[in-house]
Amino acid sequence: MRDTDTPIKAGQPIPYPPKREYVEPDWTRLPGYKGVTQEEWENATWQRKHTVKNLREFKDALGHLLPEDLALSIGQDMEQRATMSMLIPPHMLNTMNMADLWHDPVRRYMAPALADRLTEWANHPKASRDSLHEHDMWVAEGLTHRYPTKVLAEMLSTCPQYCGHCTRMDLVGNDVPQVTKLKFAMPQKDRHQAMLDYLRKTPSVRDVVVSGGDIANLHITQLEPFVSALLDIPNIRDIRLASKGLIGLPQHYLQDGVLAGLERLAKKAFDRGVDLALHTHANSAQQVTPLVGKATKKLLEIGFRDVRNQGVLLRGVNATTQELLDLCFMLLDHAKIMPYYFYMCDMIPNSEHWRVSVAEAQQLQHDIMGYLPGFATPRIVCDVPFVGKRWVHQVAEYDREKGISYWTKNYLTSIEWGNHAALQQQYAYYDPIHTLPESGQRWWRAHEAEMARASEGTHAVHA
Numbered sequence: 347m348r349d350t351d352t353p354i355k356a357g358q359p360i361p362y363p364p365k366r367e368y369v370e371p372d373w374t375r376l377p378g379y380k381g382v383t384q385e386e387w388e389n390a391t392w393q394r395k396h397t398v399k400n401l402r403e404f405k406d407a408l409g410h411l412l413p414e415d416l417a418l419s420i421g422q423d424m425e426q427r428a429t430m431s432m433l434i435p436p437h438m439l440n441t442m443n444m445a446d447l448w449h450d451p452v453r454r455y456m457a458p459a460l461a462d463r464l465t466e467w468a469n470h471p472k473a474s475r476d477s478l479h480e481h482d483m484w485v486a487e488g489l490t491h492r493y494p495t496k497v498l499a500e501m502l503s504t505c506p507q508y509c510g511h512c513t514r515m516d517l518v519g520n521d522v523p524q525v526t527k528l529k530f531a532m533p534q535k536d537r538h539q540a541m542l543d544y545l546r547k548t549p550s551v552r553d554v555v556v557s558g559g560d561i562a563n564l565h566i567t568q569l570e571p572f573v574s575a576l577l578d579i580p581n582i583r584d585i586r587l588a589s590k591g592l593i594g595l596p597q598h599y600l601q602d603g604v605l606a607g608l609e610r611l612a613k614k615a616f617d618r619g620v621d622l623a624l625h626t627h628a629n630s631a632q633q634v635t636p637l638v639g640k641a642t643k644k645l646l647e648i649g650f651r652d653v654r655n656q657g658v659l660l661r662g663v664n665a666t667t668q669e670l671l672d673l674c675f676m677l678l679d680h681a682k683i684m685p686y687y688f689y690m691c692d693m694i695p696n697s698e699h700w701r702v703s704v705a706e707a708q709q710l711q712h713d714i715m716g717y718l719p720g721f722a723t724p725r726i727v728c729d730v731p732f733v734g735k736r737w738v739h740q741v742a743e744y745d746r747e748k749g750i751s752y753w754t755k756n757y758l759t760s761i762e763w764g765n766h767a768a769l770q771q772q773y774a775y776y777d778p779i780h781t782l783p784e785s786g787q788r789w790w791r792a793h794e795a796e797m798a799r800a801s802e803g804t805h806a807v808h809a
């Protein structure tokens with residue numbers, strides 16, 4: 347019999363409970379927010395008005411806490427590498443660890459520095475704008491029809507915050523020296539109408555992701571009628587509102603007017619048997635604060651079916667077992683946000699320092715199993731160009747030396763309708779070259795130009 351006085355030393359690789367505290371960091375420690383009251387801090391209008399839009403404002407907010415060499419490197423990155431402009435609400439800035447900004451996970455993806463990026467292989471030869479080809483699959487402007495029963499509605503091209511690794515860097519945000527953004531051609535109202543028209547005549551669609559950009563930037567007087575119209579389409583059974591704003595600017599979801607509109611939608615969805623959920627995007631445990639939890643609780647109270655997290659797997663931010671589980675425990679234990687997916691960072695330009703290989707992602711998936719309830723164990727997924735999301739263990743073939751994985755699919759995207767040969771092909775995804783053995787890196791040095799040329803057109807490789 348076990349001696350009950352002896353505490354069990356489980357000795358697990360990842361101990362539970364985690365040490366991290368669930369507290370709102372004190373914003374008055376930041377020189378720029380020294381005199382800011384709680385009332386101001388919790389006000390969405392104040393947050394938006396004081397959102398940091400450039401390096402000067404970043405320096406003003408952080409003052410002496412921002413190392414000079416880091417400020418210089420962030421400025422160099424903006425000129426030479428960044429694919430997104432700077433946009434950081436004070437709430438999000440306040441979640442950074444001021445004691446070590448160089449290594450802080452939130453700083454690393456919200457304010458990337460040139461020194462963070464790789465010198466060799468900073469950019470994969472196969473990287474591209476719109477690497478998922480969402481634009482090619484538009485069936486109405488901004489409406490991507492990639493899967494058989496679900497669509498993505500890009501309602502607008504702005505967010506309350508801009509993430510350095512944004513997969514929609516082609517479309518979302520302001521122009522930067524490296525990227526002139528694609529602009530929607532149609533007026534917003536007409537675009538939304540065209541999306542609804544398509545969905546009304548397409549009964550095969552049951553699931554709509556209402557996204558952007560970020561729906562936190564769409565006024566509730568525009569969001570509500572659109573979602574309400576979706577609810578009037580009999581075949582729509584699932585609606586997911588996509589908003590990183592819940593993490594970056596939770597104050598938005600604590601406003602009476604926004605909550606009243608969302609509550610009307612939740613009630614209508616419930617009455618019609620439709621699941622209405624909000625999907626958000628936290629990448630680091632420290633981003634899960636009591637204000638995020640308070641806003642999430644409001645959404646659940648007013649009738650949202652769920653609030654789920656779709657993070658992005660980023661080296662230096664969350665790509666260790668401990669970091670992933672820390673984040674999942676904070677989401678689940680405190681904020682009541684369901685860990686759902688971690689996407690591998692897509693093959694957009696200049697993202698190689700963030701990306702992990704398929705093999706690393708498989709190892710992480712293995713290592714997080716068993717610590718969370720099955721329903722809350724996130725799947726790590728690879729979004730394969732021309733295919734869609736695949737669990738990382740679903741790879742069909744994998745050349746580890748060259749870092750090329752091959753994937754299959756079981757449905758046609760909107761650009762292949764009627765072309766059943768697409769189902770017989772394999773589609774390639776590429777690991778970051780710096781993670782390959784030396785022989786693989788040598789191969790890429792020898793074939794870089796040829797591979798970049800071959801990427802024009804298609805990623806399908808095996809007939």
Ligand code: SF4
Pocket residue numbers: 504505507508509511512513514518558559560590591627
């Ligand atoms: S919130 Fe989403 S859409 Fe907006 S910049 Fe970040 S990743 Fe891109």
